[in-house]
Amino acid sequence: xxxxxxxxxxxxxxxxxxxxxxxxxxxxxxxxxxxxxxxxxxxxxxxxxxxxxxxxxxxxxxxxxxxxxxxxxxxxxxxxxxxxxxxxxxxxxxxxxxxxxxxxxxxxxxxxxxxxxxxxxxxxxxxxxxxxxxxxxxxxxxxxxxxxxxxxxxxxxxxxxxxxxxxxxxxxxxxxxxxxxxxxxxxxxxxxxxxxxxxxxxxxxxxxxxxxxxxxxxxxxxxxxxxxxxxxxxxxxxxxxxxxxxxxxxxxxxxxxxxxxxxxxxxxxxxxxxxxxxxxxxxxxxxxxxxxxxxxxxxxxxxxxxxx
Amino acid sequence: xxxxxxxxxxxxxxxxxxxxxxxxxxxxxxxxxxxxxxxxxxxxxxxxxxxxxxxxxxxxxxxxxxxxxxxxxxxxxxxxxxxxxxxxxxxxxxxxxxxxxxxxxxxxxxxxxxxxxxxxxxxxxxxxxxxxxxxxxxxxxxxxxxxxxxxxxxxxxxxxxxxxxxxxxxxxxxxxxxxxxxxxxxxxxxxxxxxxxxxxxxxxxxxxxxxxxxxxxxxxxxxxxxxxxxxxxxxxxxxxxxxxxxxxxxxxxxxxxxxxxxxxxxxxxxxxxxxxxxxxxxxxxxxxxxxxxxxxxxxxxxxxxxxxxxxxxxxxxxxxxxxxxxxx
Numbered sequence: 001x002x003x004x005x006x007x008x009x010x011x012x013x014x015x016x017x018x019x020x021x022x023x024x025x026x027x028x029x030x031x032x033x034x035x036x037x038x039x040x041x042x043x044x045x046x047x048x049x050x051x052x053x054x055x056x057x058x059x060x061x062x063x064x065x066x067x068x069x070x071x072x073x074x075x076x077x078x079x080x081x082x083x084x085x086x087x088x089x090x091x092x093x094x095x096x097x098x099x100x101x102x103x104x105x106x107x108x109x110x111x112x113x114x115x116x117x118x119x120x121x122x123x124x125x126x127x128x129x130x131x132x133x134x135x136x137x138x139x140x141x142x143x144x145x146x147x148x149x150x151x152x153x154x155x156x157x158x159x160x161x162x163x164x165x166x167x168x169x170x171x172x173x174x175x176x177x178x179x180x181x182x183x184x185x186x187x188x189x190x191x192x193x194x195x196x197x198x199x200x201x202x203x204x205x206x207x208x209x210x211x212x213x214x215x216x217x218x219x220x221x222x223x224x225x226x227x228x229x230x231x232x233x234x235x236x237x238x239x240x241x242x243x244x245x246x247x248x249x250x251x252x253x254x255x256x257x258x259x260x261x262x263x264x265x266x267x268x269x270x271x272x273x274x275x276x277x278x279x280x281x282x283x284x285x286x287x288x289x290x291x292x293x294x295x296x297x298x299x300x301x302x303x304x305x306x307x308x
Numbered sequence: 309x310x311x312x313x314x315x316x317x318x319x320x321x322x323x324x325x326x327x328x329x330x331x332x333x334x335x336x337x338x339x340x341x342x343x344x345x346x347x348x349x350x351x352x353x354x355x356x357x358x359x360x361x362x363x364x365x366x367x368x369x370x371x372x373x374x375x376x377x378x379x380x381x382x383x384x385x386x387x388x389x390x391x392x393x394x395x396x397x398x399x400x401x402x403x404x405x406x407x408x409x410x411x412x413x414x415x416x417x418x419x420x421x422x423x424x425x426x427x428x429x430x431x432x433x434x435x436x437x438x439x440x441x442x443x444x445x446x447x448x449x450x451x452x453x454x455x456x457x458x459x460x461x462x463x464x465x466x467x468x469x470x471x472x473x474x475x476x477x478x479x480x481x482x483x484x485x486x487x488x489x490x491x492x493x494x495x496x497x498x499x500x501x502x503x504x505x506x507x508x509x510x511x512x513x514x515x516x517x518x519x520x521x522x523x524x525x526x527x528x529x530x531x532x533x534x535x536x537x538x539x540x541x542x543x544x545x546x547x548x549x550x551x552x553x554x555x556x557x558x559x560x561x562x563x564x565x566x567x568x569x570x571x572x573x574x575x576x577x578x579x580x581x582x583x584x585x586x587x588x589x590x591x592x593x594x595x596x597x598x599x600x601x602x603x604x605x606x607x608x609x610x611x612x613x614x615x616x617x618x619x620x621x622x623x624x625x626x627x628x629x630x631x632x633x634x635x636x
Contacts, residue, residue, distance in 0.1 A: 041457035207601030
């Protein structure tokens with residue numbers, strides 16, 4: 001009983017201290033930004049962290065703390081609580097799960113630490129966070145569908161390689177794509193799960209290619225899976241099947257340059273944009289609630305513009 | 309000892325019934341193949357079957373190691389993570405040490421991981437479940453650290469890619485041939501060598517084995533080392549097939565491997581088991597994945613079907629064993 005009370009007291013004291021620091025901070029002083037990623041091993045997250053660190057290197061007054069949620073909502077929640085205890089000035093977070101992490105908003109609010117959400121949304125009232133920086137996954141799905149429909153002349157079977165079931169990106173990339181494809185009655189979409197992974201995509205793609213001989217195109221919810229599909233298509237000499245992925249990272253650049261992929265929808269890493277927004281929030285500048293970044297279609301023609 | 313004697317009296321029908329009951333995994337596999345063939349015209353084709361075999365070479369190698377581990381009375385959860393570590397290390401060292409050096413390095417890494425598992429269990433007295441759970445986390449962490457979380461593209465010579473991934477000998481994929489040889493060797497080792505029988509003995513009666521004068525602890529370390537080497541070999545097949553070292557490779561492979569072993573009738577209590585039946589268990593799982601994909605079953609409900617099939621398969625295997633431990 002006594003120990004619990006002590007812990008509680010310590011926690012309260014830390015919160016109080018944190019809020020003192022937080023209110024006293026401005027971008028001119030030394031500021032600490034807590035960057036919370038749901039995981040740090042996926043290529044997309046790795047690229048984001050790298051770009052965030054590059055940004056921090058150019059801002060000597062900023063200390064950037066990168067925290068890993070280890071693909072686990074409970075772990076990520078604990079990590080955010082630790083950041084609050086450490087008294088960071090602002091938290092920039094992509095929730096592992098939109099709903100599971102909702103208590104974060106309440107905790108941060110109590111500690112008077114502003115919250116910037118990026119990439120995945122947080123299912124709370126918009127007044128509970130300072131800003132959101134993201135891209136529209138549904139729109140990306142639609143772009144991919146439009147691109148493929150035009151490529152294959154409005155008919156045929158399209159294989160969809162889905163990402164991790166239940167993730168909001170998966171749901172939206174699927175929804176946008178299928179909605180758009182529903183407008184082309186001659187096109188049939190069949191779905192397989194590749195968990196955003198190359199190895200899983202190769203395995204299901206082999207089965208998919210066996211079950212749907214003469215399929216017209218492949219849509220992967222990310223570039224790793226699209227690359228896996230391209231591998232199978234090449235191995236089996238299935239000819240020039242258009243394959244489109246999402247993310248537009250290194251894999252896409254190489255794949256499009258070599259001709260293995262037809263296109264990729266560029267999904268911004270949200271960095272440095274999310275950190276710029278965070279700095280504005282700290283400076284008490286007004287920022288739009290939602291910053292939606294562009295998601296252009298990446299093809300051979302505009303490759304040079306997005307691949308460095 | 310042979311409790312099946314009485315069934316002989318029931319004539320041919322009883323004989324068939326007995327055969328089917330004593331080989332539940334085989335019966336299940338045949339039923340699965342027959343049903344699948346009726347459901348999809350693409351199922352029973354040479355291409356498709358060899359594809360499935362190639363897809364499951366990696367889990368197959370881990371399952372062989374697990375057969376020995378589980379027979380010896382243990383369990384090993386680190387197979388998938390050792391696979392990832394092996395693939396990442398292989399991709400990292402390939403440009404520097406040549407294909408043979410790379411294969412050797414990778415197998416040594418696997419052997420070390422496996423030996424450490426055995427050492428933790430025998431010297432540290434850590435229960436195998438916990439020791440290998442630790443190794444699973446450590447190996448995965450090492451893979452992520454070495455690769456800095458990235459997928460490492462490996463520039464591998466054509467000969468390596470041929471035997472470990474993309475080659476064909478006639479209609480047979482080369483990696484399937486290699487793993488088939490490993491399966492045969494393992495079956496012979498388990499059934500016809502003294503070492504194989506010792507492994508059964510320490511799983512059946514560790515105290516008895518000790519009193520007989522066997523070095524139970526050393527045998528245990530050897531069994532886990534073999535598992536480590538086989539899991540690392542699976543990493544080589546990952547490299548050969550995909551050409552990259554992916555630090556998140558092989559997740560849940562150990563669980564598919566365990567399921568294959570148990571469907572094959574090897575009980576968790578150890579003492580008995582069979583490598584060929586592990587292969588049958590592996591195929592039950594592999595063909596289940598395949599037919600669900602071929603039928604374009606909604607990916608979300610596929611998991612339900614897989615889970616049910618695994619549980620039912622194990623239920624029948626265990627029921628057979630409940631009538632007494634029977635050595636094959």
